[in-house]
Every structure is written in C-alpha cells, then in structure tokens.
Amino acid sequence: EIVLTQSPATLSLSPGERATLSCRASQSVSSYLAWYQQKPGQAPRLLIYDASNRATGIPARFSGSGSGTDFTLTVSSLEPEDFAVYYCQHRSNWPPITFGQGTRLEIK
C-alpha cells in the first residue's frame, strides 16, 4: 500500500501570504495525484487532478506541482475562504486508493 504523508500538519498564515503544502508518497505514484479542499461540514472539493491540472472553476491562485514521490500544492496569495483542510490522494497501483492525513491551513 502506498502511504501519502502530508506536511506540515498545521500551517498558520495570514491572508495575502503564500501557502506551500507538501505531500510525499512512499513510492512513486507518477503523476496520479489529486488535491482536495475540505471545509467543516462540507464534502471535499477537487482542486488539482493529475498533480498539476486545476479542476473546473478553481481559481488560478491554486497550483500543483511534482511527480514521482514529492508533490506540492501552492496557494499564491491566501484569501479568507482558503482556510480549510487540504488532502492529497493517489490512484497509482490501486487498489487501494489512499489519502494523506491532511494539512490544516489556519488563520494566523
């Protein structure tokens, strides 16, 4: 089973700052990686698919990069609505599909 490890667990930043979230895979997942945003009481929302492609309707301030085992989600300039929990997910050599444990992005 491929394990995804996200860091940091919690990231405290202010609106307008740049956020960099990391997801590391225990073995290569090529580019078979997605990023989601989840707010309290809501379903996850797809942000990035196949490591670097923004999903429909996702603002350009969200970007994804990486391949193999190391991936990054960047939010170039944080808006108040961006404070949430973020998960990465892989679909390589599945099943199983696995998620990272999440990074909580909180307002400083």
Added chain:
Amino acid sequence: EVQLVESGGGLVQPGASLRLSCAASGFTFSTYAMSWVRQAPGKGLEWVSAISSSGSSTYYADSVKGRFSISRDNSKNTLYLQMNSLRAEDTAVYYCAKDIIGVTGNDYWGQGTLVTVSS
C-alpha cells in the same frame, strides 16, 4: 447540474447491516466509475470502494473487504453500498463521488450520509 444525493445512513448496532444509496443526476451515470469514501468523526478521508462504469469491476479497501459490497443500477442512476457485519470503527460520514475518466481525482461529491454503529 451534477447532483449526488446519498441516503440510508443511521444508527445501527454492531453486527447489523445497512444499505446506502447514492442517486445521481445531471450527467450520464453509466459512463463513469464511482467511488465511496468515508470520514470518521474528526478524522481524515478514507477510500472505501470503487466500481467501474458497467459494474463489472469492483474494488475494496482491506478494512471492508468481505463485509461491504458495492453495486450500481445504471437504469436507475443509482450507486449502492451494502454494509454487513458493521463494527464501531465503521462509524463515519459516507460520501459517494464521481470519478473522472482517465484522470486521478473525483470531481463531484455528495453531501454525505452518517452511519453510526453503536450499542
């Protein structure tokens, strides 16, 4: 507009069974693979099961293999999750999610249905 609406959750005792449904609309259901993902209270996301567009292929997490069964009725645009021998650790919000063809990611999710397993 794509909509996924789960139903069937509730409070059950350990060892009981429950069937979840996910009614899909706004897209050609029979074209897309579908998944179930769950989230225990205060915890992260856990993939549970997936099914191909035709229903001929099914996949399960080890934690539910042999106890849960995924199926679909493309004539009714509905996805199912039959859950047997439920355990306390199955307590979670269960989401159905639409896969994207040839891509890693689920682009639409339902609002979730809560399953609580407790005596």
